[in-house]
Amino acid sequence: MPRRGLLNRLLRLREASILAVGIVLVVYFRAANPYFLTDANLETLSQFIAATAIIACGEIMLLICGEIDLSAGHVFALAPFVMHFLDEAGLPMPAALVLALGGCAVVGLINGLITVRLRVPSFVTTLGTFSLLNGFTLTISHGSPVETGDEGGFADAFGAGGYSEIIWAVAIALGVHFVLRQTRWGLYTIAAGGNPEGAAEAGIRVGRIKVGNFVLTSVLGGFAGILEAFRIGSTDPLAGGTAIMFLAVAAGVIGGTPLAGGSGTVLGGLVGAAVLGVLRDGFTLQGINAFTFDMILGAAILVAMVANIHVGRLRRRV
Amino acid sequence: MTAPALRVEAITKRFGALTALDGVTMGVDEGEILGILGDNGAGKSTLMKVITGYHPPTSGEVFVRGEKVALRSVDHARSLGIDCVYQDLALVNGLSVAHNLFLNREILRRFPPRMLDNPAMRRRAAAVLADIGVNIPDVDAEVQHLSGGQRQAIAVARAVSGQARILLLDEPLAAMGAREAALIIELIRRLRAKGGLAIVMVMHNYAQTLDLADRIILMQHGTITYERRTAETSVEELLSIVRREYQAVGPH
Amino acid sequence: MTKQNKFAVGRRLAVGGAALAPALALLAGHPALAALPSHPRWKLVFVNHVTTNPFFVPTQYGIQDACAAFGCDYQWTGSATSNAAEMVNAMNAAIAAKVDAIAVSLVDPVAFDRPIERAFAAGIPVFSYNADAPKSARLAYIGQDLYKSGVMMGERIVSLIPSGVVALFIATPGQLNIQPRIDGAQDAIKQSGKPIQAEVVATGPTVDEELSRIRAWYIGHQEAKGMFAVDAGSTQGVSEVIRSMNLVAKGMHGGGFDLLPRTLTNIHDGALDFTIDQQPYLQGFYTVMEMVTWLLSGGLTGPAEINTGLKFVTRETVGPYLTTSTRYEGKTDKEAVVPRPAKV
Numbered sequence: 001m002p003r004r005g006l007l008n009r010l011l012r013l014r015e016a017s018i019l020a021v022g023i024v025l026v027v028y029f030r031a032a033n034p035y036f037l038t039d040a041n042l043e044t045l046s047q048f049i050a051a052t053a054i055i056a057c058g059e060i061m062l063l064i065c066g067e068i069d070l071s072a073g074h075v076f077a078l079a080p081f082v083m084h085f086l087d088e089a090g091l092p093m094p095a096a097l098v099l100a101l102g103g104c105a106v107v108g109l110i111n112g113l114i115t116v117r118l119r120v121p122s123f124v125t126t127l128g129t130f131s132l133l134n135g136f137t138l139t140i141s142h143g144s145p146v147e148t149g150d151e152g153g154f155a156d157a158f159g160a161g162g163y164s165e166i167i168w169a170v171a172i173a174l175g176v177h178f179v180l181r182q183t184r185w186g187l188y189t190i191a192a193g194g195n196p197e198g199a200a201e202a203g204i205r206v207g208r209i210k211v212g213n214f215v216l217t218s219v220l221g222g223f224a225g226i227l228e229a230f231r232i233g234s235t236d237p238l239a240g241g242t243a244i245m246f247l248a249v250a251a252g253v254i255g256g257t258p259l260a261g262g263s264g265t266v267l268g269g270l271v272g273a274a275v276l277g278v279l280r281d282g283f284t285l286q287g288i289n290a291f292t293f294d295m296i297l298g299a300a301i302l303v304a305m306v307a308n309i310h311v312g313r314l315r316r317r318v
Numbered sequence: 319m320t321a322p323a324l325r326v327e328a329i330t331k332r333f334g335a336l337t338a339l340d341g342v343t344m345g346v347d348e349g350e351i352l353g354i355l356g357d358n359g360a361g362k363s364t365l366m367k368v369i370t371g372y373h374p375p376t377s378g379e380v381f382v383r384g385e386k387v388a389l390r391s392v393d394h395a396r397s398l399g400i401d402c403v404y405q406d407l408a409l410v411n412g413l414s415v416a417h418n419l420f421l422n423r424e425i426l427r428r429f430p431p432r433m434l435d436n437p438a439m440r441r442r443a444a445a446v447l448a449d450i451g452v453n454i455p456d457v458d459a460e461v462q463h464l465s466g467g468q469r470q471a472i473a474v475a476r477a478v479s480g481q482a483r484i485l486l487l488d489e490p491l492a493a494m495g496a497r498e499a500a501l502i503i504e505l506i507r508r509l510r511a512k513g514g515l516a517i518v519m520v521m522h523n524y525a526q527t528l529d530l531a532d533r534i535i536l537m538q539h540g541t542i543t544y545e546r547r548t549a550e551t552s553v554e555e556l557l558s559i560v561r562r563e564y565q566a567v568g569p570h
Numbered sequence: 571m572t573k574q575n576k577f578a579v580g581r582r583l584a585v586g587g588a589a590l591a592p593a594l595a596l597l598a599g600h601p602a603l604a605a606l607p608s609h610p611r612w613k614l615v616f617v618n619h620v621t622t623n624p625f626f627v628p629t630q631y632g633i634q635d636a637c638a639a640f641g642c643d644y645q646w647t648g649s650a651t652s653n654a655a656e657m658v659n660a661m662n663a664a665i666a667a668k669v670d671a672i673a674v675s676l677v678d679p680v681a682f683d684r685p686i687e688r689a690f691a692a693g694i695p696v697f698s699y700n701a702d703a704p705k706s707a708r709l710a711y712i713g714q715d716l717y718k719s720g721v722m723m724g725e726r727i728v729s730l731i732p733s734g735v736v737a738l739f740i741a742t743p744g745q746l747n748i749q750p751r752i753d754g755a756q757d758a759i760k761q762s763g764k765p766i767q768a769e770v771v772a773t774g775p776t777v778d779e780e781l782s783r784i785r786a787w788y789i790g791h792q793e794a795k796g797m798f799a800v801d802a803g804s805t806q807g808v809s810e811v812i813r814s815m816n817l818v819a820k821g822m823h824g825g826g827f828d829l830l831p832r833t834l835t836n837i838h839d840g841a842l843d844f845t846i847d848q849q850p851y852l853q854g855f856y857t858v859m860e861m862v863t864w865l866l867s868g869g870l871t872g873p874a875e876i877n878t879g880l881k882f883v884t885r886e887t888v889g890p891y892l893t894t895s896t897r898y899e900g901k902t903d904k905e906a907v908v909p910r911p912a913k914v
Binding site: 044138234239241280284 | 613615618621622643645646647648650651652653654655658659660662663664665666667668678679680681683684692742743744772775
């Protein structure tokens with residue numbers, strides 16, 4: 001009896017369906033290519049997943065409370081530059097990193113205050129800020145990429161080391177998941193998205209929750225950008241952008257966080273990012289050419305998501 | 319004789335040129351169920367908002383348990399025991415019964431500090447619901463899966479468990495079938511029987527109100543035009559008063 | 571003169587190679603008759619920075635033809651938006667898949683260092699094509715001498731425009747396949763000592779954006795005497811702006827790189843003074859040849875730097891490009907041998 005209960009509870013998890021889809025994909029790619037589960041590819045695969053997963057954690061919290069941040073991919077490009085300039089100015093790299101994240105927090109604060117106080121829909125607010133950030137990054141960098149400082153051990157811990165990115169991603173996902181499920185912040189985030197008037201009625205400071213989640217997302221976006229800059233050794237003004245923001249939001253949605261808000265799952269977003277990463281890495285490994293790549297990727301995403309929704313429906317009947 | 323749980327005297331509320339309440343005086347005793355009736359625009363919700371501290375009155379006074387108070391905010395009113403269950407219920411769909419019950423009043427662990435104590439909340443929630451006779455088997459279920467009657471019961475339970483002494487209910491039986499309405503009516507009667515609570519209900523349905531309330535007041539155009547113990551009046555009489563007003567004023 | 575001959579030879583080689591392709595493919599199945607020793611179908615991966623850019627269509631044809639000729643398979647992958655991280659991911663996937671050789675357009679000075687190290691550690695040779703990084707450990711570079719091509723463009727600019735404001739458009743500054751051209755052009759202009767004020771303007775990585783930006787720049791600088799570009803999309807944009815706003819009548823000069831169809835048409839119609847052909851077909855074909863010879867000999871022969879050359883295409887010489895629709899310029903995928911001109 002207890003064993004049946006555990007299986008039942010696993011199946012009832014909101015993340016069960018996307019997890020099932022992920023497992024099927026891994027089995028498929030392993031069958032299609034013997035190198036899929038080798039050490040070398042697992043490391044590559046983890047690098048396909050990590051940055052998207054980290055940004056997804058922030059976007060999921062925002063989606064839950066009814067907002068979105070389109071500028072996360074652009075603080076992604078800006079943060080490593082800020083870190084670079086602080087490093088050039090003589091600060092030790094760890095301090096430069098922390099201050100760069102502080103700068104990202106300020107960006108998040110601006111996003112949040114404009115959305116909450118000036119009552120601009122967050123889609124529009126962050127549309128404006130991402131253009132601003134893009135131009136700002138291009139200006140301070142003169143449009144040219146620079147070499148990311150190579151600090152040996154420090155760089156290894158923050159992206160250069162093979163599995164360091166995915167370790168950060170999992171740690172961050174667990175942390176945000178904990179906040180969502182075990183703290184008042186998480187509860188109030190859900191309330192702010194599910195019933196903002198009702199939540200305000202009950203005395204919850206909905207505005208403060210939203211601003212806080214904007215700050216979280218910008219900091220995570222900047223951190224992901226810094227990790228990637230250490231990984232490839234180059235800080236590029238064109239890095240990230242709307243493409244990675246979109247991937248992060250997509251990871252959240254396919255992981256089980258509805259765009260409409262009011263509920264969500266961070267662990268599901270991690271699995272969603274993994275599914276997207278498995279698809280992209282798996283098809284590249286198989287040698288699919290760039291022109292047909294997007295077609296095949298698109299078809300695969302549709303198939304995977306249809307399966308996801310239907311398994312989800314089955315789950316609810318269990 | 320003990321002071322009424324709540325009493326308002328000569329409350330007037332103006333919004334610019336519009337007078338929403340014009341010299342309203344009413345009160346409710348502990349252990350009493352008061353029904354407030356009236357058409358839309360009569361001033362019922364404005365009166366509720368003044369009592370719950372949402373709107374300060376333009377003039378007039380509020381007494382809670384005999385003491386004059388100036389209600390600064392909804393939180394302040396709540397701290398004095400005045401709580402309202404609104405039509406939209408202020409329940410959050412994505413959260414469980416227990417979490418809704420304790421919204422903004424969560425039970426926290428001692429260690430690790432400031433973390434939610436979910437097991438404790440589940441136990442307390444089950445106890446609170448059992449205490450007022452509401453049957454909800456799984457306090458971990460998300461409220462969106464519950465029926466209208468169960469949701470209303472949880473909203474009421476939240477107000478009650480929060481040490482409310484003066485409970486206001488805004489259309490508690492709205493959009494409910496007969497069976498569910500009966501359950502809520504039973505719940506409200508049990509609350510009265512428990513003691514320590516003054517209940518004010520804003521309602522539309524005269525028959526249900528007369529069935530449940532001890533006393534009713536009828537509001538029209540910002541004033542109270544009729545007040546009677548329910549035993550001493552009837553639906554026909556109330557309707558005739560309202561009809562008289564229409565005939566005097568004409569349709570508009 | 572000698573330069574022209576070399577290019578003609580190069581073109582004939584390509585033509586010859588394409589003609590031989592089907593024949594060699596047949597022969598490969600017969601070890602006794604094969605032109606080369608029999609070998610497994612090697613997997614060659616080409617990592618590119620703008621995978622969907624029309625400029626590289628002839629490159630892909632060159633790769634296809636050479637792979638058919640030498641019995642190999644290829645993958646065309648990378649990033650569509652000059653995203654270095656994506657390109658690094660693609661390279662890492664190729665290394666994990668234990669492919670036989672990798673070619674990458676090195677558009678970032680340092681991002682590919684570690685992946686190249688890892689490829690070498692796994693026994694996979696790495697070549698660069700189209701763009702090169704000065705300090706990279708890659709085995710060889712197949713492509714245009716980028717700095718030199720910029721110098722030659724600069725000299726051409728000086729010969730067309732004695733003085734005034736001139737724009738040098740570049741899609742993405744700092745990118746290694748185009749930045750050296752701008753550097754070369756600026757140096758040549760400075761060397762000449764003429765009072766020419768060259769402004770470097772970034773136009774973005776996509777063709778539609780480039781056109782808008784060039785137009786906007788011109789409207790703000792209507793006294794400019796010349797507009798020149800160092801990448802295919804910006805060149806097309808310059809030619810379009812000059813044509814649609816009738817700027818030749820106002821004495822405007824223009825020129826750039828690569829052979830996008832509209833660029834060629836605009837040269838023919840007199841809207842653009844010149845474009846420079848960097849022979850993208852060869853960048854694909856020769857790179858495959860390098861990989862095959864390296865693999866055949868276990869690394870004992872090759873690698874060799876191959877300069878795929880530089881050729882000015884002007885109104886006088888643009889004719890054949892427009893009238894013939896060939897695989898070598900990417901305009902059609904039909905296999906064909908192009909008849910040689912009466913005079914070289």
